[in-house]
Structure formats: C-alpha cells, structure tokens
Amino acid sequence: MLxxxxxxxxxxxxxxxxxxxxxxxxxxxxxxxxxxxxxxSLVLMAILGLVPxxxxxxxxxxxxxxxxxxxYFRRLIAYVPQRMPSVRMKVGQLFGELIGLSVHAGDDLDxxxxxxxxxxxxxxxxxDERWTTDVDAPLLRTAMLAAVPLLHKPIVxxxxxAPQVVAHGxxxxxxxxxxEVLFATRQDGLPCHKIVKL
Amino acid sequence: MNISVLxxxxxxxxxxxxxxxxxAFDLRLMRxxxxxxxxxxxxxxxxxxxxxxxxxxxxxxxxxxxxxxLALLSSVVVVLRSGLRQRRLLLPVMAASVAPLLLVSLxxxxxxxxxxxxxxxxFFIPMLGLMVGMASGLIARALHAYYMGLAHHNELYxxxxxxxxxxxxAVRHFxxxxxxxxxxxxxxxxxxxxxxxxxxxxxxLVMSGVGVWTAALLEVVVLLAVTVYALTTFxxxxxxxxxxxxxxxxxxxxxxxGEAPVAPTSPVAPxxxxxxxxxx
Numbered sequence: 001m002l003x004x005x006x007x008x009x010x011x012x013x014x015x016x017x018x019x020x021x022x023x024x025x026x027x028x029x030x031x032x033x034x035x036x037x038x039x040x041s042l043v044l045m046a047i048l049g050l051v052p053x054x055x056x057x058x059x060x061x062x063x064x065x066x067x068x069x070x071x072y073f074r075r076l077i078a079y080v081p082q083r084m085p086s087v088r089m090k091v092g093q094l095f096g097e098l099i100g101l102s103v104h105a106g107d108d109l110d111x112x113x114x115x116x117x118x119x120x121x122x123x124x125x126x127x128d129e130r131w132t133t134d135v136d137a138p139l140l141r142t143a144m145l146a147a148v149p150l151l152h153k154p155i156v157x158x159x160x161x162a163p164q165v166v167a168h169g170x171x172x173x174x175x176x177x178x179x180e181v182l183f184a185t186r187q188d189g190l191p192c193h194k195i196v197k198l
Numbered sequence: 199m200n201i202s203v204l205x206x207x208x209x210x211x212x213x214x215x216x217x218x219x220x221x222a223f224d225l226r227l228m229r230x231x232x233x234x235x236x237x238x239x240x241x242x243x244x245x246x247x248x249x250x251x252x253x254x255x256x257x258x259x260x261x262x263x264x265x266x267x268l269a270l271l272s273s274v275v276v277v278l279r280s281g282l283r284q285r286r287l288l289l290p291v292m293a294a295s296v297a298p299l300l301l302v303s304l305x306x307x308x309x310x311x312x313x314x315x316x317x318x319x320x321f322f323i324p325m326l327g328l329m330v331g332m333a334s335g336l337i338a339r340a341l342h343a344y345y346m347g348l349a350h351h352n353e354l355y356x357x358x359x360x361x362x363x364x365x366x367x368a369v370r371h372f373x374x375x376x377x378x379x380x381x382x383x384x385x386x387x388x389x390x391x392x393x394x395x396x397x398x399x400x401x402x403l404v405m406s407g408v409g410v411w412t413a414a415l416l417e418v419v420v421l422l423a424v425t426v427y428a429l430t431t432f433x434x435x436x437x438x439x440x441x442x443x444x445x446x447x448x449x450x451x452x453x454x455x456g457e458a459p460v461a462p463t464s465p466v467a468p469x470x471x472x473x474x475x476x477x478x
Contacts, residue, residue: 045356045360048359048360049447049448050356050359050360050447050448050449051447051449052447067446067447070447071364074359074360074361074362074363075362076362077360077361077362078361079357079360079361081353081356081357081360083353084353085351085353085354085357086350086351086353086354087347087351087353087354087371089371094354097354097358097367097370097371098357098358098361100367101358101361101362101363101364101367102364102367103361103362103363104362144357151361153362157360
C-alpha cells in the first residue's frame with residue numbers, strides 16, 4: 001500500500017507544493033491533478049526516492065521511502081515518465097534496455113511479447129525500428145504504457161498519460177488486476193477512485 | 199646520432215617558411231605561433247632535462263615516483279581538457295590513472311619487449327610519457343561524453359532508474375557513449391596509419407637504430423596499450439567518481455563550471471545531440 005502523509009515538494013527555493021495525504025490500496029487508481037509547475041511530476045519522483053520531500057513522508061507497505069530504501073522500492077514500481085528519452089537510439093534498443101534490467105530477469109518479457117501488445121493497441125508494426133528522436137512523444141509514451149502490464153509490478157506511476165482514451169483504458173485494466181495506479185495529469189474529470197488536486 | 203650547433207640553426211631555419219606564410223597571407227597567427235613555440239621549447243626542455251637527470255640517476259624508486267607524478271599530472275590535463283569540474287573529478291581520475299598506467303606500461307616492457315630491466319629510465323620514462331601523452335585526449339573525450347550525456351539526456355537515466363534499474367544499469371548507455379568517444383579517434387588513427395597519419399614512433403625508432411620490424415610492431419603495440427590504458431582509466435574514473443558526481447537521490451551534481459543543478463523534471467536546454475553513431 002502506498003501512503004502519503006502531509007507530503008509536499010519544493011517547487012522553487014521560496015515555494016512548496018500544497019501538502020496532501022493519501023492512502024492507496026491495490027486495485028485503486030488515484031490521480032494527482034494540477035496545472036503546470038504544481039509539483040505533480042516531483043511527487044512521482046519523490047515516490048521513487050529521486051527527489052527529496054519538503055515535508056511529510058511516503059511509505060510503501062508501511063516502510064518509509066528514503067534514499068537508502070528507495071532502490072529496493074523502485075524494483076516494485078513501473079514508471080512512465082513525462083519527458084521522453086532524448087538520446088538518439090532505436091525504439092527497440094530503448095525497450096531492450098528496459099527488458100534487460102536485472103529486476104526483470106526470469107520474467108517472460110521480450111520484444112516479441114512487447115510487439116504483440118503494441119499491435120493490440122494499434123501502434124505501428126515497425127515502431128521498434130524507428131529512432132526515438134523521430135517518434136512523437138505521445139506515441140512513445142503509449143508504447144511505454146503498453147509495456148507496463150508485462151513488467152508485473154504492484155505499483156504503477158504514470159506522468160501525464162496520453163493519448164488519454166487509450167491510456168486510461170490501460171490504467172483501469174491494470175487496476176482491475178490488483179495493481180495500485182497513480183497518475184499525474186493536468187486534466188480534471190478523468191476516471192479515478194481518488195483525486196488529489198495540487 | 200647528434201645535432202651540432204649548425205644543425206640546430208639549420209633546423210630552426212625551417213621556421214622561416216611558416217613565418218613567411220603567416221606574414222605574406224596576413225594570417226594573424228604570429229603571436230600564437232610564437233607563444234606555441236615558446237611553450238613547446240619550455241616543455242621539451244623541461245622534459246628533456248628531467249629525463250636526462252633521471253637517466254643519470256637511474257634509480258628504481260625515483261622512476262616509480264616519476265611514473266606516479268606523470269599519472270597525477272596527466273589527470274589534471276585530462277580533467278581540464280574534459281571541461282568538467284576539477285573539484286568533482288580530479289581525485290577520482292588521479293586514483294584511476296596510476297595503476298593502469300604502471301600496469302599497462304610494464305606489460306609492454308616486460309612481456310612484449312621482454313626487457314630484463316623494464317624499470318631502466320631509458321625505457322620506463324619514455325613509455326610512460328607516450329602513454330599519458332597519447333591517452334589524455336581520449337580519456338577527456340570519454341569523460342565529457344559520459345557526463346554531458348547524463349546531464350543533457352537524463353530522461354533515459356531516470357526512466358530506467360524509475361523502473362528498477364541499478365545505478366550501473368541506468369548509466370550503461372552513457373558509459374557506452376564514453377567508450378565510443380574514446381575508441382573512435384583510435385580507430386581513425388589505426389585505419390589512417392601511413393595514409394593520413396605518420397607512424398611517428400616507428401619512424402623515430404628506425405632512425406635511432408631499432409630494427410624495422412621491431413619498430414613497426416612497437417608502433418602497433420603502443421597504440422593498443424594506449425587504448426587499454428585510456429579505456430581502463432575512464433571506467434575506473436567513473437566508478438570512483440560516483441560518490442562525488444551523484445547525490446544521495448541519485449541525481450547528477452553540476453559537472454561544468456557555472457552549471458546549476460538540474461532537477462529531474464525541469465526542461466532540458468536545447469543541446470547538440472552527439473551523433474557518435476554517425477562518426478563511425
């Protein structure tokens with residue numbers, strides 16, 4: 001279970017994000033909603049232990065997320081970022097890096113399975129042969145989202161899912177399988193069990 | 199083989215043509231030429247004097263000390279040439295360069311050349327000088343490619359970290375880019391040997407009376423040794439610099455002077471993408 005207690009992050013040297021508390025369970029979809037610069041992405045990074053909190057704490061299954069414990073907790077998390085990789089590499093190579101991580105050793109995760117998921121979502125068949133710099137960000141993000149169910153992680157963090165319809169269907173599907181899903185979005189009115197407005 | 203005073207004067211007369219061309223074509227390089235000549239004279243004289251003194255003494259522990267000093271000095275040059283912060287990198291690069299320099303040099307002297315006295319000044323010091331002189335640019339390029347890649351293309355790093363990668367896995371792409379940055383110039387030099395670059399070492403050895411085939415082999419072996427030294431030093435340097443270069447939240451600290459810390463979600467400044475694949 002992912003829990004936030006009076007959590008805020010530093011936006012500028014003078015400004016903090018609004019503090020919030022939230023408890024999530026498996027099978028729930030929660031959303032962090034707010035405009036640009038309200039700290040949504042930083043909160044997701046704080047869950048990953050990659051950014052310090054300005055106040056409060058975050059726990060996963062009752063254990064504090066700290067710089068020391070975050071490496072362990074990241075193994076339980078699937079993450080789709082807002083900013084897509086700007087390095088010039090083939091999309092297949094990018095996902096090869098993801099598939100080749102030691103945390104996924106022993107999983108039945110390979111490019112063949114990934115291509116099937118992409119095909120089911122209507123993504124181009126030659127996507128893995130394209131360069132990341134030639135693919136637009138929403139398409140690449142959708143490809144990343146498509147890979148998430150194959151990672152079998154109990155917690156999923158998605159920063160600015162797009163295109164919205166495809167993404168939210170995928171997120172609801174994940175939650176139905178017992179995964180805790182937290183996504184950050186600028187849009188209001190998107191289907192989720194719990195909303196935090198920043 | 200000796201150069202007389204007349205020979206020295208005649209040798210320096212060769213400067214007449216470049217000076218004439220700079221003057222006649224108004225290249226505005228006279229000051230720079232004179233400054234470079236002065237620097238070269240000082241450095242060659244200093245290195246020559248030190249080597250002459252060392253050859254007179256020829257003491258093992260002095261030679262080893264000089265080897266360590268060469269490694270440390272070349273580390274300063276490496277970090278300067280990389281354009282990265284001395285404070286973060288100098289100590290790790292120094293620590294990373296000493297062992298590979300000594301080990302690779304001794305490998306060539308002992309095993310390849312089968313020298314009975316590998317620590318003899320006339321072999322040991324020139325070998326070290328060749329290694330640090332030829333490798334410093336490669337190590338600097340590799341470090342620059344690695345850290346600047348991480349600084350300006352950190353989205354991949356955070357994507358992999360966020361999905362459970364270890365630090366080593368998350369930086370692997372950038373380590374690859376660093377190795378590429380070091381290897382591409384070496385491969386260019388190898389393939390351009392005799393076509394675009396002169397095998398100066400081989401020709402110099404032949405002039406000194408070393409057998410042609412030995413000289414040719416040594417040219418190749420030294421280039422390979424320089425490559426091994428550069429790649430090993432780069433890899434060790436990034437391992438040792440991790441605690442200086444990354445904070446407790448796995449964020450890269452500013453690596454260039456005047457650079458502000460980059461938050462993981464802040465917009466990235468537009469940067470030229472290094473097309474290392476195209477350089478191949």
